[in-house]
Structure formats: structure tokens, C-alpha cells
Amino acid sequence: MKLITRLEQRFGRYGIHNLTIYIIICYAVGYALELVQPDMLDYLALDPSHILHGQVWRLFTWILIPPESLDIFTIIMLYFYYSIGSTLERTWGTFRYTLYIISGLFFTIIGAFVLYFIIGDVYSMLNLGRLAFSTYYISTSILLAFAATYPDMQVLFWFIFPLRIKWLGILYGAMILYDMITYLRNGFWFMAIPIVASFLNFVIFFLSTRNVARYKPKEIKRRRDFQKAVSPGRMHSGAVTKHKCAVCGQTDQDDPDLEFRFCSKCNGNYEYCQHHLFTHTHVK
Numbered sequence: 001m002k003l004i005t006r007l008e009q010r011f012g013r014y015g016i017h018n019l020t021i022y023i024i025i026c027y028a029v030g031y032a033l034e035l036v037q038p039d040m041l042d043y044l045a046l047d048p049s050h051i052l053h054g055q056v057w058r059l060f061t062w063i064l065i066p067p068e069s070l071d072i073f074t075i076i077m078l079y080f081y082y083s084i085g086s087t088l089e090r091t092w093g094t095f096r097y098t099l100y101i102i103s104g105l106f107f108t109i110i111g112a113f114v115l116y117f118i119i120g121d122v123y124s125m126l127n128l129g130r131l132a133f134s135t136y137y138i139s140t141s142i143l144l145a146f147a148a149t150y151p152d153m154q155v156l157f158w159f160i161f162p163l164r165i166k167w168l169g170i171l172y173g174a175m176i177l178y179d180m181i182t183y184l185r186n187g188f189w190f191m192a193i194p195i196v197a198s199f200l201n202f203v204i205f206f207l208s209t210r211n212v213a214r215y216k217p218k219e220i221k222r223r224r225d226f227q228k229a230v231s232p233g234r235m236h237s238g239a240v241t242k243h244k245c246a247v248c249g250q251t252d253q254d255d256p257d258l259e260f261r262f263c264s265k266c267n268g269n270y271e272y273c274q275h276h277l278f279t280h281t282h283v284k
Contacts, residue, residue: 004096004099004205007095007099008093008095008096008099009279011095012093012094012095012275012276012279013279014095014098015093015094015095015096015097015098015099016094016098017089017094018086018089019085019089019094019097019098019101020081020082020085020086020089020142021082023063023081023085023101023135023139024078024081024082026063026064026135027064027066027067027078027135029064030064030065030066031066031070033064034066034070035070041064041065041130042127042130043055043058043061044057044058044061044062044064044065045058045062045065045127045129045130045133046058046059046062046108046109046112046129046133047112047116047123047124047128047129048112048113048116048117048123049116049121049123049124050124058129059109062129062133062134063105063135065130065134065135066134066135067134067135067136067139068136081139081142081143084142084143084146085097085142085146087146087150088100088142088145088146088149091149092149093275094275100141100145100201100205101138101142101201103200103201103204104137104138104141104198104199104200104201104202105135105138107197107198107200107201108133108137108138108194108197108198110197111133111193111194111196111197111198112128112129112133112194112197114193114197115128115132115190115193115194118190118193119190128190128194132191132194133194137176137194137195137198137199138198140172140176140198140199141198141199141201141202143168143169143172144169144172144173144199144202145202145205145206146165146169147165147166147168147169147170148169148206150165151164151165151166151169152164152165152166153165155168176195176199179195180192180195180196243258243260243271243273244260244271245258245260245271245272245273245275245276246270246271246272246276246280246283247272247273247276247280248273248275248276250273258273258274258275259273259274260272260273260274261274261277263277263280263282265282266282266283266284267283267284268283270283
């Protein structure tokens with residue numbers, strides 16, 4: 001999306017590096033609170049009624065509520081999410097990955113308020129802030145994003161069965177759809193709102209953009225092969241570095257996929273990589 005590109009050019013430096021680690025740390029804090037003082041999680045839940053009465057910390061602390069109980073399978077899944085989240089950050093760039101996660105959290109908060117204004121005090125009576133609005137679907141949206149970006153990557157499902165990640169994404173998507181249909185058939189239509197709200201970021205990023213293809217592994221490989229063909233001398237050991245970013249110091253040998261440009265607003269020949277071309281401080 002052109003809007004995302006413009007946002008990246010203007011606010012790219014505000015991207016949160018290693019965001020997936022911070023998400024997992026939030027889970028760890030939540031699990032610790034659940035073990036030490038389970039009732040405390042009720043004071044952290046995303047409940048618009050209490051937020052409107054001054055408990056504004058709930059706008060942030062609901063992220064600490066873990067999506068499921070802690071066991072060995074949860075630990076494995078957290079490691080898996082760390083792996084795919086870190087890969088997405090490297091592939092998309094820090095800012096776009098940060099925007100993806102934060103927009104998912106933002107839409108979830110909006111969904112909670114929409115649901116509250118529809119059903120009123122029933123929201124608090126059913127404790128939906130803790131039961132329905134957790135980071136479970138945000139984590140699942142990371143998996144779906146990874147499956148859309150690396151559809152042909154193979155993983156070992158349950159450490160046994162080799163499976164392409166796109167089929168795992170389809171499986172999770174089918175499970176989510178099944179949950180929504182079940183809620184609707186049983187009259188709990190309002191439980192579909194948290195699901196829809198949590199996945200709006202996935203819809204926006206992957207159904208409204210024309211630039212997803214440039215992040216596909218095949219496209220990245222195609223650009224790398226092209227650069228090797230047009231400039232083979234830059235790829236072998238001991239080759240002379242032709243490009244170097246004045247901010248991060250990365251060169252064309254560190255990452256052949258990086259694009260470099262000179263800044264016309266800086267005094268002197270200052271060259272920047274694609275991540276810092278629009279976010280650096282101009283040299284005067």
C-alpha cells in the first residue's frame with residue numbers, strides 16, 4: 001500500500017526492533033501472574049466499562065494476559081512464534097512488522113469497545129475482556145502472515161510430519177472459521193467480533209496491497225540472482241565494497257539484497273541503505 005510506504009518513509013525509525021521478543025516477555029509476565037495471583041488478571045483485562053470509569057491501564061495491560069495455559073506445548077509454540085516473527089521482521093522490515101502487530105492490537109481494542117456498546121453490561125458479566133480478548137488471535141495472525149509470505153517453506157508439524165507452512169495456515173484459518181460458524185449457530189454471535197477485529201490487520205496487509213510479491217522468497221532470490229549476474233565481482237570473497245550505508249554501516253557484501261541511494265539533501269556524498277534513506281538526519 002502506498003499509505004504504508006509513506007508512513008515508513010516518515011516514521012520508519014520508530015519501528016520496534018525484536019518486537020516478537022517483547023511479545024513473548026509479556027506472555028511470560030502474564031504466566032507468572034497467573035501462577036502467583038490468578039485474580040490479578042481480572043484487573044488487567046480489556047474491559048471498556050472499567051476503562052470508561054478511569055482504569056485506563058487496561059488499554060495496555062490486557063496484552064499480558066496469556067492466550068492459553070502454560071505447558072510444554074505452549075513453550076514450543078512460543079518458540080515457533082518467535083522464529084517466524086523474527087523472520088517476518090527481517091523480511092518486511094522493522095517498521096512494517098511493528099505496524100502489523102500494533103494495528104492488530106489497535107483493532108482488537110476497537111472491537112472490544114464496539115462489542116461493549118452493543119451488549120452493554122453483559123460484557124462485564126461474561127468476563128469477555130479476559131475470555132474473548134487476548135493475544136491469541138494476534139499470535140495466529142503472525143502465523144497467517146508468515147504462511148502468506150513463505151507458503152512453500154516446510155516445517156515439521158509436531159516435530160514429526162513434514163508440512164508446508166501454507167497448509168498449516170489454511171488449517172488455522174479453517175479452525176478460526178469453524179469457531180465463528182459455531183458461535184453464530186449457537187446464538188453467541190458477539191463472540192465473532194473479537195475474531196474479526198483481531199484479523200483486520202491481516203486483511204489490510206494482504207488483501208489491500210499490491211506489493212506483497214516483492215517479499216516472497218522467490219522474488220528475493222530472483223533479485224539476488226540478478227545482482228549476481230550484473231555484478232559478479234561484488235559477490236566473491238575479497239571483492240571491493242561499492243556501497244555502504246552512512247547510518248548502519250551495512251554494505252552490499254553484507255546483504256546483496258539491500259538497495260543503496262545517495263541523498264540529495266545531504267552536503268557531501270552520503271549514501272544510505274533502503275531502511276535509512278528516508279529516516280536519517282540530513283548532514284548540513
